[in-house]
Amino acid sequence: MRGGGSEQQILLLLRHLDRERFEPHLYLLERDGDLLSEVPSDVPIHAFDDLPPSQGFYFPGKVFREQIRHLQRVVNEHAIDVIYDRTFHMTMIAGGLKKSVPRVSTIVSPPEQAFPLVESRFLWLKRRRLRQAYHGSASIVAVSDLAAASAARFYGFAQDRITTIANPVDTERIKNLAKSETPPRDERLTLVCVGRMTAEKGQRDLIEAIALLSKERISPMCLWFIGDGPLRVELQELAAQCAPHEIQFLLRQPNPAPWIAAADALILPSHFEGMPNVVLEAFSLSTPVIATRAGGTIELERDEPTILWAKPNDPKSLADAIRQFVTGRDGVKERTDAANRLLQAHHDVITTVRRIEQLLH
Numbered sequence: 001m002r003g004g005g006s007e008q009q010i011l012l013l014l015r016h017l018d019r020e021r022f023e024p025h026l027y028l029l030e031r032d033g034d035l036l037s038e039v040p041s042d043v044p045i046h047a048f049d050d051l052p053p054s055q056g057f058y059f060p061g062k063v064f065r066e067q068i069r070h071l072q073r074v075v076n077e078h079a080i081d082v083i084y085d086r087t088f089h090m091t092m093i094a095g096g097l098k099k100s101v102p103r104v105s106t107i108v109s110p111p112e113q114a115f116p117l118v119e120s121r122f123l124w125l126k127r128r129r130l131r132q133a134y135h136g137s138a139s140i141v142a143v144s145d146l147a148a149a150s151a152a153r154f155y156g157f158a159q160d161r162i163t164t165i166a167n168p169v170d171t172e173r174i175k176n177l178a179k180s181e182t183p184p185r186d187e188r189l190t191l192v193c194v195g196r197m198t199a200e201k202g203q204r205d206l207i208e209a210i211a212l213l214s215k216e217r218i219s220p221m222c223l224w225f226i227g228d229g230p231l232r233v234e235l236q237e238l239a240a241q242c243a244p245h246e247i248q249f250l251l252r253q254p255n256p257a258p259w260i261a262a263a264d265a266l267i268l269p270s271h272f273e274g275m276p277n278v279v280l281e282a283f284s285l286s287t288p289v290i291a292t293r294a295g296g297t298i299e300l301e302r303d304e305p306t307i308l309w310a311k312p313n314d315p316k317s318l319a320d321a322i323r324q325f326v327t328g329r330d331g332v333k334e335r336t337d338a339a340n341r342l343l344q345a346h347h348d349v350i351t352t353v354r355r356i357e358q359l360l361h
Contacts, residue, residue, distance in 0.1 A: 001033035003254065004196075005277040006086050006108055009167055011035060013084070014043050016170075016353040021361065027074060029067065029089070034254040046074045060122070068096040075101060082138075082360050088118055088130060095133020102138040104359045107162070109143075109274035110150030110295055117200060131155045139359045141165050143275035144296030163359070166299065168352035169280035171343060178261035178285055185262055188246075189326060190222045191290075192263035194256050194278045195270070197229030202269030202292065202312065207235060209269075209318035210242045218326055220244040224263065226256050261285045265325055270294045271312050279307075280347055283339035288332050290321050302346075304338035305331065 001007050010026070017024050024043050031047035039045060048070050054062065071093055074080070083103045085094040091105050111130075116123060134140055134155055140162045142148035152159040195201040203225065210223060223242075225235070228251050239247035253259060256278075260266055266282040268291040275296040282289050283306070291297050292312040301307050308325055311317035325332075 001028065001035035001039070003034050003252065005167070005274075007033070007035050008277055009108075010086060011038055012168060012170060012349055013353060013356065014040050016349060018357060021357065025074070025078060025080065027071060027090075034252075044078075064093070064096075067093050072097050072099060075099070084356075084360065088115060088126070091133045091137075092126065092129045095129065095136055100136065103136070104139045104141060104356070105134055105137040106141040106143065106165075107147050107151045107274075110147050110272055111154040112150045113200070113272045113295075114274075115154070117198070127154075131157075139163060141356070141359070143167050144299050146295050146299065147274045165352060165355055166296075166346055167275040167277055167280060168347050168349040169277070169284055169343060170349045171284040174257050174281050174284040177255050177257040179258075180255060181258040183259050183262045185222070188220055188222045190224065190263050191265050191267045191322070192224040192226060192256075192259050193267050193269065194226040194260065195268070196227050197225075197231040197235060199231065200271045201227075201229075202271050202294075203231065203235050204238065205313065205315045205318055206267060206269040207238045207242060207247065208315035209322060210245050210247065211238075212315060212319040213322060214242050214245055216323070218323065220246070221322075221326070223247045223267075224259055225249050226251075226253050226259055228252050257281060257285065260287050263287060265290055265308075267318075267322070268292065268294075268297065269310070269312075269318055270297065273297045275299070280343065283336075283343050286336045286340065288325070288336055289339070290318075290325055292318070300339075300342065302342060304334075304341070306335050306339040306342055308335070 014024050026039060026043050026045045028047045030049045048067050054066060080101055083094050083101055085091045085103060086106045094103055142151060142162050142164050143166060145164050148159055148162040148164050151162060193206060197203055236249055260282050265288040268276055268279060270292055271294055273295040279289055279300055290308045292310050294312040308321050310321040
């Protein structure tokens with residue numbers, strides 16, 4: 001529960017499930033993360049790493065089999081009626097149960113792009129196991145139409161087997177969280193980028209875009225990076241070329257909402273996305289959004305303009321979008337108002353949880 005999008009969505013579900021119909025339990029591989037303290041007090045937590053260390057010789061797949069056995073024990077001891085699994089690895093574990101119970105499996109990113117990044121070893125075997133696990137699910141949910149289409153191609157089943165239920169956002173909670181802190185900032189135009197520092201999140205493209213703008217007569221800007229990851233040191237070195245603009249690395253923030261609210265715009269330079277929670281949070285706070293047309297992000301604009309767009313994997317296009325935002329603020333209010341209407345119509349937390357409850361029931 002370290003703060004990723006899936007963990008945030010699991011928390012939303014745990015908070016809002018109808019307790020007259022459901023008694024939720026939370027199963028984790030590791031009892032760790034900032035979000036553990038936010039799990040509702042009435043939800044029992046079962047964690048694989050509560051077990052004593054494994055004894056004997058290691059062989060490929062040993063830990064995976066132990067995880068399946070542990071989950072099976074939890075299911076049996078607590079008379080679990082239905083499983084909701086939301087990540088590649090958890091779907092493989094739940095799909096491996098010998099005494100199975102009905103499962104609702106959720107696909108949160110396009111597997112054609114995400115799977116090789118998440119599961120780096122024994123890809124052919126894990127892909128086969130996932131295909132079998134999804135085929136055995138009572139229901140398959142995808143967070144965007146693009147993720148659904150990618151999954152159908154990758155795993156080889158009909159797309160109408162998948163129900164698209166877009167990620168919800170608890171707008172009132174996000175607004176309250178934003179009021180809990182006032183980040184220090186000056187008069188410069190300030191952008192914020194939130195995400196794990198890995199290649200597919202596009203932070204390198206964003207720094208290169210800022211470097212391009214540093215050669216133009218644009219007033220100095222400030223860019224906040226919130227997050228951490230394997231590319232942080234490399235990105236910090238690249239940031240030196242962006243003067244007179246300043247890039248600040250704020251590392252992981254358990255509550256990024258105040259920073260999103262304080263910024264002049266959120267910028268999402270991803271190469272692909274399933275359904276980005278951070279954009280939904282920016283919409284909730286009426287913070288303008290600059291984003292790449294990457295995956296499910298595209299589905300966060302429907303009948304009205306909500307986002308200022310750039311091309312993925314294209315620093316020049318990102319620079320053009322930032323320049324447009326800096327020099328021409330026309331349409332900003334119209335986009336943020338349209339974003340709020342989109343949230344109410346398609347991402348309401350109660351409406352979405354009730355749809356998931358129907359599948360679980």
